[in-house]
Amino acid sequence: MTETAVNPTVRQRLRASRWVLMVLVVVIAVATLTAVFTAPRPGGRMDPEATSSEGAHALVALLRDHGVDVVVADDIAAVERAATPDSLVMTVQTIHLVSEDVLRRLAAVPGDRLIVEPVSRTREILAPEIRRDDGGSVGGSPDCDLREATRAGDVQFGGSDTYVASGDVPVTRCYEGALVRYTDAGRTVTVVGSSDFMTNSGLLKEGNAALAMNLAGAKPRLIWYAPQQREGETTGGASIFDLIPDQVVWIVIQLGLVVLLVALAKGRRIGPLVAERLPVVVRASETVEGRGRLYRSRRASDRAADALRTATLQRTVPRLGLGADASPAAVVQTVVERTGRDPRAVWHVLYGPPPSTDTDLVNLAHALDDIERQVAQS
Template sequence: MTATRRTWLWVAAALAAIVAAAAVGTYLTSPRPGGRMDPHATGPDGAHALVTLLRDRGVDVVVAGSVADVERQARPDTLVLVAETMRITDEELLERLAKVPGDRLLIAPNPRARDALAPAIQAGPMRAFTAEPDCRMRAAERAGTVDLRSTATYVGKQGEAVRSCYAGALVRFHRGDQTVTVVGSESFMTNADLAREGNAALALNLAGARDRLIWYAPQHVEGGKHAAAKISDLIPNGVRWLFWQLCVALTLAAVWKGRRIGPLVAERLPVVVRASETVEGLGRLYRSRRARDRAALALRTATLHRLAPRLGMGPAPDPGALIATVTGRIGGNPDLLWHTLFGPAPDSDDALVSLARTLDDIERQVTTS
């Protein structure tokens, strides 16, 4: 083998090693996609950072993808964290969760999950604040001031012994031999907010209370009752004849008008602007002018326009009637729904993002209810 050939072989081997190292580094450092409170996601809404810290402290974190997984892994000495409860659509699943052994840590539960898993408390007003614990709960005292952003609060029902911290955003009570802890916000556990104030300490103290943690934050709808629904199932039986009559009338009108219209003429548009570019440009304009009030009004107006037809109401429903209808459909606190749909404008960009997520959650619950 000549010297020149050996030199080229060494160069090729070096290039292959560099490419392999770059590929491995890219794979290890690239963001891992996932939804809110996903323990594997490294995006802003994920919880990979918290799960990594818990495992570094020796906590055995078991990720459960379904209620059946929780039932298989739960033991009396475990802590079961339950989040993203709006995706649990079956009441039977919530009843099964209530029966598994171990303590509970409920993160921002919806009304159905709160009634099934934390019956000793009821919802209070919505708050947005950074606060001191103002209680004698060890996990909160060690964390000190935390930034919970927009959070629900809770109060104990009459006759129930409930400990409250952070003005009701964190509560704890005992149910038999179980300790149930409820937090009104999940933002302090996410990758984006874990480093704010004492958020990391509070998250580690709550989720690391036991040596074994079962993390259950479903990323898809579980229960499937509404997944199999068809369009025909959404039409009441009493108006089906009217629906078909309207279809016939529209067909006849199209045939009648079609006779008077000449052949189509293709016309080139001077400029084609994609819808995504229009939305992005409008959003940047709002942000540059700090027009959070106009952005919030646009979000709320769009949500109301989509909710009204789904609730069987007119294009301009009465706010009181709309709140009553939504409350009857998905439950929840009427005052909180009023504050979300018709309340004041957000005072920060983070509050505006939280409002958008809350509006999306309300619309999704109405759609699947």
């Protein structure tokens, strides 16, 4: 009889455990697939492999879909190997492009140049015929005869530098100087003061995608140079935490929520709270004496007097027929009418300065007790 009574319960628990395990497996599988297929690939600004908002993976994919041979150069040596006279070398200013030697080598490679938001040193070496226009402003319309700009129309650059010619070489200015172009020794040099319109998050705004495609796809071959680390630097060995994908955090959070829900479901089966008597009962007199000794040890006669007066007023004011927000003058006047005491004495007892000695504190307590007794008997 024992086996027949126990076996059904065991089977029910096994079935419940299987359902819990199946739910956990499904949640883990869904969370893993979601993290793998929807998480952006990290990277720096204008990184051609990054799918984050500041990356440029979308522009690279569009260029390749339109037949442009995009060569991603990780270092200056790769740029020198891939550059040809009929190619376009796009140099994107990043925090890692600081070496003057690298800039000199870039200036020596063949082909046209597209320079994106350069700093002063980069501009002086790669585009010496222009200078920064400190008083310029960026307009939305091209307002020039450059074919790439007129076909794109209005563009949102965001924050952008503007440029003007620094010498006698003719310079074409578009978008009030945010985009400039000139020709030097048969080479076309184009400078753009912002890269926002080329990023993944900026391509969808107005004519941003069209202008980015027109500028970067001007030649059949594009050399994309946006250095993500300084020349000669190598990444150090990855730690165990570097090898863990960022999406694992979300998986752990989802698993924690599942465990919490299961715990709440199981916790509902716990019985009601059990009342338990306190092991020790502390009398009110002991509490009062303890607080009195504490005030005395700290010489806090002002706080003790304030506590005595507050307690007396809380008991006396309702008996006087006054509200809790009654003013001190009203309280004193009513006490005087009920007890016949001197108004100045009543004021001194109820609202006067704190006592300076223990004797004064004891006298204050007696005086408060007398007022309370007289009010109760009146």
